[in-house]
Amino acid sequence: GQQVMQIPQYQHVQEGEDFTTYCNSSTTLSNIQWYKQRPGGHPVFLIQLVKSGEVKKQKRLTFQFGEAKKNSSLHITATQTTDVGTYFCAGGYQKVTFGIGTKLQVIP
């Protein structure tokens, strides 16, 4: 069945450092979605990428969709303590499958 792998599972960074999480699929995806879950909260939609090679930015967050539509990345520039949480990618073709998530800790 369709699998969506996400690495790393955990990441500790010093405030101000950059952070990247990667998402890989065993099959071609029609789209990729990214969600953020704050500690004690629920997943909240961040963005959706649809086109091969697509790059989108939201302030300090940069999202990329691979040319083959099998991988994606989320990069945060100059992390802040408000970036703490778990970042999930979710992709699929007929349906959406979630990755295990990357838990980000930011050390002030």
Added chain:
Amino acid sequence: ETGVTQTPRHLVMGMTNKKSLKCEQHLGHNAMYWYKQSAKKPLELMFVYSLEERVENNSVPSRFSPECPNSSHLFLHLHTLQPEDSALYLCASSDGQGRSRQYFGPGTRLTVT
């Protein structure tokens, strides 16, 4: 976001109890989902309803029984649960099933004793 609400927010139940989780969406969506979130595991999709019809059941044990009486409400009936069923149960909805973005409720933190 208050588009998707879930009650109760916390639930402690014994293995012989019967309880129900409730989800309500105010977004006019036609697809609703139940997920289980346990520590160190991916979000596990349990059930999908589209236009009030169950379209997906991911090998969930029969002690979990979903019900979707209309497009705005979704229930998860629980009976004779096991301690390993303790988890955060998340409800979500979307406009169209499959690849649409999902809106999650706050979840019900379930503890089975």
